[in-house]
Amino acid sequence: MRLAVIVPTYGRPALVARLLAHLSQQSRPPDRIVISAPDASHVGELSAAAVPVEFSFGKHGLSAQRNQALEKVLGDTDVVVFFDDDFVPANDYIELLERGFAKHPDWVAVTGHVIADGIKGRGIAFDEAIAAIAGDARSIRHWRWREVFSTYGCNMAFRTNSIGPLRFDERLPLYGWQEDVDFSSQMRSAGRVVKLDSIRGVHLGAKAGRVSGRRFGYSQVVNPIYLIRKGTVTGKRGLALIARNLAANTVRSIWSEPHIDRRGRFVGNLIGLLHLAKGRIEPEHALKL
Secondary structure, three states, rough: EEEEEEOOOOOOHHHHHHHHHHHOOOOOOOOOOOOOEOOOHOOOOOOOOOOOOOEEOOOOOHHHHHHHHHHHHHHOOOEEEOOOOHHHOOOOOOHHHHHHHOOOEEEEEEEEEEEEHHHHHOOOOHHHHOOOOOOOOOOOOOOOOOEEOEEEEEEEEEHHHHOOOOOOOOOOOOOOOHHHHHHHHHHHOOOOEEEEEEEEEEOOOOOOOOOOHHHHHHHHHHHHHHHHHHHOOOOOHHHHHHHHHHHHHHHOOOOOOOOOOOOHHHHHHHHHHHHHHHHOOOOHHHHHH
């Protein structure tokens, strides 16, 4: 089985170099690693990486960057793995993922167990992530898996012969937001979408390179409605997601966390609601904010 790892990145060259050095320690190395970025300035010096690396430059935005790298690997790869540039996988991640796909031919999409997620707080340092993985007891002896609604974008893998013409929706710009849900929801027609507990890692939740609060707030409102209209998210799930984010941003805009631009998100929410009231469902408008 040939496995390729794709890492989209934007504005985090030092973090990419650290991740690539870490990936060289995989018990089962990937057959290909592709870094996808708008240009070489987002990659920086990768001499520390002890693995062969390919590059895919040109596009900007998470969905677009995933797609441009996907085109490079589909022809000779059985499984494609997407890691965010701030996801730190356990050293047996690829090995156990391969075993899972080999044992279950009906699996078409797999996501792993996130031991800790820095996106929910101030973020997690790389060395802290390594320590958290070392302290986690999950292993192949805990081969628990279950079907899930969606993969989690920071770590997800897909069987390439089930992807076909499907691509990440480039109308979801910049950070994307819910593009992982949209993609894996469509994969479900080809087989099972599962979470496998024995593949593990830590999502650092790095704050550098993220979109502005206003842009993200706009996407929090408009993207779910767009996906409801598209049919890849149920109305109940999409509306609940909007309601939770709107409530959190409204309350926290008064006492905002230092690492989150709640006021910007709240303003973006309001702009999104205004556009929806006018019948405008345009995720790409976030680019203009």
